[in-house]
Amino acid sequence: MNYRIRYIAIGLLFFTLLASVTVAQQTEIFVCDDCQQENMVANKFCVNCGETLSEEYARWQADVKSRELQLERFISERIDPPRIFTVPTARVLRSMDVRLTGGGAFGVAADRSFLGTVGIGLGDIAEVEFSTVRMMTNITRGSSVFPTSAFKLMLIPENRWHIPTLAIAFRNSANWSDVQSDRKVLEADLYDVGFAAKGITSIGYETRFTTMYGVTSVRLWSMNIHAGLSLTDVRVQDLAIRSYLDEDYTNPKEKQKNLIGGFFGIDVESNPQTKLMLEIRTISNHEYNVETKEIDVSEAYLAIGGVRFFFNRWISTDVGVWYQSTFRGIADLQIKLGLNLFIPGGSLSEKVRQLSPSKGSSRL
Numbered sequence: 253m254n255y256r257i258r259y260i261a262i263g264l265l266f267f268t269l270l271a272s273v274t275v276a277q278q279t280e281i282f283v284c285d286d287c288q289q290e291n292m293v294a295n296k297f298c299v300n301c302g303e304t305l306s307e308e309y310a311r312w313q314a315d316v317k318s319r320e321l322q323l324e325r326f327i328s329e330r331i332d333p334p335r336i337f338t339v340p341t342a343r344v345l346r347s348m349d350v351r352l353t354g355g356g357a358f359g360v361a362a363d364r365s366f367l368g369t370v371g372i373g374l375g376d377i378a379e380v381e382f383s384t385v386r387m388m389t390n391i392t393r394g395s396s397v398f399p400t401s402a403f404k405l406m407l408i409p410e411n412r413w414h415i416p417t418l419a420i421a422f423r424n425s426a427n428w429s430d431v432q433s434d435r436k437v438l439e440a441d442l443y444d445v446g447f448a449a450k451g452i453t454s455i456g457y458e459t460r461f462t463t464m465y466g467v468t469s470v471r472l473w474s475m476n477i478h479a480g481l482s483l484t485d486v487r488v489q490d491l492a493i494r495s496y497l498d499e500d501y502t503n504p505k506e507k508q509k510n511l512i513g514g515f516f517g518i519d520v521e522s523n524p525q526t527k528l529m530l531e532i533r534t535i536s537n538h539e540y541n542v543e544t545k546e547i548d549v550s551e552a553y554l555a556i557g558g559v560r561f562f563f564n565r566w567i568s569t570d571v572g573v574w575y576q577s578t579f580r581g582i583a584d585l586q587i588k589l590g591l592n593l594f595i596p597g598g599s600l601s602e603k604v605r606q607l608s609p610s611k612g613s614s615r616l
């Protein structure tokens with residue numbers, strides 16, 4: 253694995269993000285009412301005719317204010333998924349709001365697996381989620397997909413006491429999940445680990461995991477920063493290997509490994525409809541070791557940079573470039589694509605209540 257390529261890929265993601273932020277901040281100019289000369293916002297008097305620019309300035313300020321108001325309304329009323337691409341934020345869904353997310357990754361090495369999530373907000377402080385998540389392995393192409401369920405509880409609510417939002421969560425794979433090797437991967441000896449030399453034709457095992465994490469979100473100007481720490485308990489059992497060479501493959505006992513990981517994400521409002529997003533996180537990596545004849549559980553990291561575009565308040569799409577440390581070069585980069593759809597159960601009924609004439613009387 254070439255370290256230089258890793259750093260170049262991460263650097264490119266950052267660069268793209270910064271460049272987009274810079275482009276998004278346009279410079280403002282006035283046109284003088286008297287002579288049509290273009291002036292900078294900082295100017296008190298016209299550089300051409302010397303007339304005062306106070307009227308123009310007042311007009312510009314009112315215009316800025318109304319644009320800001322419109323923007324604020326769109327942003328406050330849209331439903332933003334409480335996560336970046338895969339990194340969770342400390343927010344939870346509004347009570348009774350339902351989120352449906354579906355998507356996948358596209359690239360040469362991408363597994364064409366579909367990832368989906370169903371989440372529901374409970375009482376504005378908790379959230380339940382059912383989703384499929386990816387785990388990396390060297391015996392299949394790309395990664396393996398698991399069904400999981402999760403529960404997130406907000407300990408310090410948003411915009412409260414002027415301190416960062418804080419949440420803890422628990423995620424569990426539904427059951428033991430079967431991981432079966434991909435014949436082509438073993439034959440191609442994709443990662444130069446010697447499957448072919450050992451005559452291995454198939455590898456299979458069962459695994460499950462439980463993760464606990466804490467996450468905090470902080471707002472700095474138009475940027476949201478999210479960071480968290482996670483503890484993951486991974487179990488592996490029933491390893492079965494088939495080889496046409498006469499080797500002894502005894503079935504090792506159930507294996508347990510604790511992994512301490514972390515994640516970091518930022519999102520920036522680029523315009524009312526678009527957010528720039530970047531995330532870096534650790535991910536469980538399962539690799540079959542031909543020497544020890546066991547599954548080695550370790551940590552790898554992945555980075556995704558891209559945008560979230562809001563079609564309207566309830567439908568948004570996430571598009572990003574995905575890089576992970578098990579990739580050998582930028583030719584393995586994948587495009588991650590997701591669609592977020594909300595059923596605004598809670599938000600909508602609140603809206604109806606606000607608009608109804610008997611305001612407050614129908615409150616449950």
Ligand SMILES: [Zn+2]
Pocket residue numbers: 284285286287288289298299300301302303
């Ligand atoms: Zn002028």
